[in-house]
Every structure is written in structure tokens, then in C-alpha cells.
Amino acid sequence: MVDMDTLVSLCKRRGFIFQSSEIYGGFGSAWDYGPLGVELKRNIKNVWWRDLVQNREDIVGLDASILMSPRVWIASGHVEKFTDPLVDCKSCKRRFKADQVGDRCPECDGELTEARQFNTMFKTFVGPVEDEASVAYLRPETAQGIFVNFLNVQSATRRKLPFGIAQIGKAFRNEITPGNFTFRTREFEQMELEYFVKPGTDEEWFDYWLEERLSWYKRYGIREGNLHLREHGPEELSHYSKRTCDIEYNFPFGWSELEGIANRTDFDLHRHAEFSGKDMTYFDEETGERIYPYVIEPSGGIDRAALAFLVDAHHEEEVRGRKRVLLRLHHDLAPVKVAVLPLLRNRPEIVALAKEIARDLRPHFVVMYDDTASIGRLYRRQDEIGTPYCVTVDVQSLEDRAVTVRERDSMEQVRPPIAELKEMLLDKLAS
Ligand SMILES: [Zn+2]
Secondary structure, eight states: OOOHHHHHHHHHHHTSEEETTGGGTOOTTOEEEOHHHHHHHHHHHHHHHIIIIITOSSEEEEOOOSBOOHHHHHHTTHHHHOEEEEEEBTTTOOEEEGGGOOSBOTTTOOBBOOOEEEEOSEEEEOSSOOSGGGEEEEOSOSHHHHHTTHHHHHHHHTOOSSEEEEEEEEEEOOOSSOBTTTTBOSEEEEEEEEEEEOTTSHHHHHHHHHHHHHHHHHHTTOOGGGEEEEEOOGGGSOTTOSEEEEEEEEETTEEEEEEEEEEEETHHHHHHHHHHOOOOOEEETTTTEEEOOEEEEEEEEHHHHHHHHHHHHEEEEEETTEEEEEEOOOTTTOSOSEEEEESOTTOHHHHHHHHHHHHHHTTTSOEEEOOSSOHHHHHHHHHHHTOSEEEEEOHHHHHHOBOEEEETTTOOEEOOBHHHHHHHHHHHHHO
């Protein structure tokens, strides 16, 4: 498996991920996605949305605001319970998670304060006055935007149980110990589904979504041996959860959570009914009763998924005595689908034909044209960013109107007529 230093270096060199505010020395575990990283992330979000919303009749989408009424976070329990026990060093003033240190400061051996609860929500002020009445929070999860809109969505779409509401968006947590590159950051992007079911059917729906989400990661290329499930023990369950199971990935820094599946019961709808005074129940036409649906929540991190897909796709092999580095990314996830490369960059007719081919392909998928190095080096660059197909235009192309198409993983080459190139690539990319 690739080590983190190698991956971080590739990400920077090829334009996947940069350190935030790098020219100022960087900023606390924040990261910027470069030209290839933004494509990878968009592709992950697109396939998630396609598989969960577009291809299903029982799930609809939502895009709620990041800033919400602070009462949402009182009702959800986050103001009271979304805390970490922390200790401060009296000498060097560093702050640690209480359960990660002993009696003395691990940095300077200074004396530590008593542990106290530290809320991990980011606080801000809305409007011109900075007082208690204007406090708002950056959402620590997208889920609450779904719960508070449950009635709006249900009545607008006339959905019957079971049905789900899906959302992709940023969330923020003031983590004390962020780290491992993009794995744990204070600002991150979530893909969350809240799937509302009849009470009593929640346990079987939990199993359904666990299986569904596990197979989703495999479908997009994560090797089975690098995935496993970890059941939360009773002492680590969140305050709202009846059962939680994490899908973990075998990262270079150890097995860590990729996505959590939680049975949130009817906790959130109950609490919002209580705190808002609104009726948050669902009318069950079959029984004529008003009920609080139970909720199964598959909640995944897009940054973590991107990191896992990169780690899993990274391969090194030896070809004719030379090291070849490639990302075997699934076609749907690869940032660039096709590279168009002129064999000789000092032959204007070849360059012109290659540019024309690239222009014709661009409306159909992401294409990169590159003539800044020799063909061997151009291939290596495309391998390293996971481009599935390279199209090479050579002298003969000017005569026979055909090009060489090279496949990333097998390096096999075929030579289709330019007239059939687009259809051929569309076919191959869809498979
Ligand atoms: Zn200290």
C-alpha cells in the first residue's frame, strides 16, 4: 500500500490537493482541491447522487442552509452533548483530549487542569451585534437541515414511508486533534441520507443500508479486503443512536471510518416537535394513526471517500525496467477521461489535428490536451493521474485518419479511425 508521504506528494505535484493558505505557512488542517481534486470530488458526489437520488423513486434531494436557527442545535442535543472532555497544560497552554493524556503534559511535562467539556461546534454571530441573542453555529452535520424540513418535503412530494431525503454539503467541527491529511479536518463535506421508515421495520432497513453502502464503495473500485464493518459498543453510541456501524477503510494510518450507518430512531423528529411546538408526525393511511417515523442514516464523508479512492487506486509496477506509477481509478471517478497527445510537438499538422480531436471530444467528457513533453513522459503523467485512455496522433494519422488509443491499466493499444473515436471512447468509458 502507498504511504501517506508519497500520496500527499503526488496530490500536490499533480494538482489534486494543496495545503490551504500555503504561502502563509498553511492553515490548521484545511486543504484546497486543485484542478484534478475538484473533478474527483465532483465525480464522487455525482455518482452518489445518481445512485441514491436519480436512480431511485424512494429518495429525493435537499440543499439546506449552513446557518440555521440556534434552536435547532439545542433541540438536536448538540449544544449540550456535542462536546469533548479536554485538559489544558498550565505551563505551555496546549490543549489535549483528556482520554489521550496521562497526569502530565506530553509536550512539556507541565501540570494539567481538570478535564472540562468543550463544545466542538463553531460559533459565530449573525447581524451587526455580537451578543448572546445573535449567536449562530456553523452546522456540525447536514442531517438537521433534513429533519427540520421533513414536513415540507413530505407534503410537497406526497411521499409515503419508507422514503429518504438526501443531501450533500459542508459541515464544520472544531476538532482538537485533526490530522492524517484530508481525513480529519475542521471543514468537511458530507453526503448524508436520512431514510424514514415505519417503527418496527428500522432494524431490517438498517441491515439493508449497511449492505447497500458497503457494496457502493466496492462498485467504485475499493478492494474488498480494504473494507470492514465496525459495530459501535454501547458506551460509544451517540446520544441519538440505537445502533451505529462504521464502514472502515484500511488507510495507510490504520483502519478508520469512511461512513457511519446509524439508527437515529425517532429522536430527532420528537425533539424538534418538542422544541418547535409543531406536529412532526406522519399520518399512516393504513392504520389511520399519526406516527413518528424511525430514521436510518448512512452518513459518509466525501473528503474521506476521495482519500480512500486515491489510496486504493495507487499502484506501482515495473515496466521494461522502469517504475510505472498509476491510479487505477474507476472510469466514473477519474478526473480526466481522455488525454489527446501529439507524438511530435514540432509538427504543426500533427498538433493541429490533435487539437481538433480534443475540441470535438470535449463536449462529451473531460479531455486534457498535452504537448509539453515527449510521448513517454506524457503517458507517465496520465497514468499518474488515472486517465483511462490516451489518444495519440502521429505522422501516419495525417494519411490514414486513424489514431492510437492506449488503455491505462493494460497499456494495450488499438487504432480506430478518427471518425469512430468518440463512439468507441463513450462505449469504453461506460463499461
Ligand atoms: Zn505543556
